[in-house]
Amino acid sequence: MDVQTRPLSIACPNFGIEEKGALRSILGLLKPYLGHPWVVSDAGPFDVCFVNVDNPDDAATTLDVASRVVRCALRPKQHPKGTIHRPLRPHEVLAVLSDVTKQLKGSESDDRPHQGGHWGFRLRGWPLDFAKWPKPWWRVLACIARETHSIAQIAERTGLPAKYVEACIERLLAAQLVERLACTPAGVAAGSSLKQKWSALASRFLEKFGLAR
Amino acid sequence: MNEIYKIVFMGAPGSGKTTCIASLSEVPPISTDVPCTDDLMAMKDTTTVALDYGELRLDGDNGRLLLYGLPGQSRFSYMFEVVRTGLFGAILLVDASSEDAIDGLSETLETYRDDLKAIPIVVAINKSDGSSHALGLRCQQELHAHGLVAPVMTLDARRREDVVQVFEVLLTLLEFGFDHVKMGRTA
The missing domain is CATH 3.40.50.2300 (Response regulator)
Structure with missing residues (x-):
């Protein structure tokens, strides 16, 4: 209702x-x-x-x-x-x-924030039990911890299927841990050299600790 | 190429900085622990008077991760200069067994707020007796009050797998939350 x-x-x-x-x-x-x-x-x-x-x-x-x-x-x-x-x-x-x-x-009041815009999501607080959540969902949490992104943007940045991202966002919305805000469809810097650098670094450390990606 | 990255463990005396570094470091950790002579004697035998240091080497090249342990109190803020360049993450340790646990976190957040906003951070509650939910909420409130959103989790600093899990969360934040933020340094 x-x-x-x-x-x-x-x-x-x-x-x-x-x-x-x-x-x-x-x-x-x-x-x-x-x-x-x-x-x-x-x-x-x-x-x-x-x-x-x-x-x-x-x-x-x-x-x-x-x-x-x-x-x-x-x-x-x-x-x-x-x-x-x-x-x-x-x-x-x-x-x-x-x-x-x-x-x-x-x-x-409105399901569409602005003409040509999208709903974006920004984390208000990490769930205290996030460590028990599926690890790929950590990526979603990290992605919206500092910036507002739409489902499509989150999916692109995290490499997760949009449906999977939606499920995580729904859980966050239910727990009132995420804000829904209007956002413009800004370009995603996926594949940037910096992202690749951090990804490579994270992979090397996780491998070192015996954690598969 | 010598890639150098730094991570800092920050927290009040007794929060577990030395233990965390010892559980990760591949070189014998350098510690500046001395026997306590003041009120801290009631809490532990030794305390860190300067900083802790440890290292992890990256496979495949000469890359290194430098691990630092710094006191979180404002009077030691000058020591942060040592680690600022090349820093790509901070783990803020909270001693759940201390009555002043939140005060210590609050002082650290107040002192280093601007630095902490620029890097991935994780708040890690150490020495919990298993009922850290309320303390976790208090930590979140403190983060919120300082304009920060960060994961809060519990760990046993003596267990390497716990420290590694905190590290994993920090790396996830770096990879997916700071993927367009320049950090780190190539030496």
Whole structure:
């Protein structure tokens, strides 16, 4: 279901029952101002995650830098920019949820970014378990760690089939670890002498370590 | 032709720099370890006062990979000049057993941010008791806060295969993420 028609969902994995109740009340109060229905939910998928960062152990297990995470703290000034107050304050909740709504609706507003353009992908964070992913997918992660590339560009740069690249990107999108951005179909420097140099160097070292390519 | 490439291991005292180099080097590693005389005595017997050095030789020609171990603290930043030319990767070691693990990483990122943005980097968590997920997330947050996106993985610096895997990730980054960035030096 797309963002335009479904209620948007908030996860509060380390909030107490009372705090969740308070957030539900705030959402009720803000309904006329939010422009889109929001609900506190216990089951995913979630559109945003509110995390109590005053409880470091709990927070560490729920925080994911790559997700839409809203940090909530008794003393927000002692935390990174963007942290909001606990107990939650309606005007801060309104600001945060309005931003997220805008982002979500913006990302779904058009399937074609620009005339002649493509969707490009850029990594927001490496999956913590990437070492268990298929090794060819590491190439995809490396390829979009610094720059935005389309599926075709990634396939060309990594030498992987486009379908294989798509599968990796889908997994990254599901984990909210990749940004989808408009990009122009720039030329790919595949086969450049520098690329060949690094490829040869990597091959020599990997051979030395007994790792086949 | 003598191709020379450099990789640097950086981290706080006790994070495993000396051990990583020893597990990879093909020449007896040069170490500047001395017995601890200060608060570090509680953590380990010796500590590196300057830098560690090891070498790997490439088959087929005279190419060499020089392995350096540098302290990550800002007060040692002048030592980075030794390795800057020809550097093509950095492995940032985090000591999971230390209470100051994140502070050490944060200081390294703050001090070397511009240098680290220009080369492939991997954050490697050493001395983990098997529950490093939360620490991994904290590392990612630190990277994020410094405008960096880099893989975070765990390793046991005493196991060569673990160090090699970190190396493999670094090489993948070099090959597919820096394929149009000039690095390295031919001596």
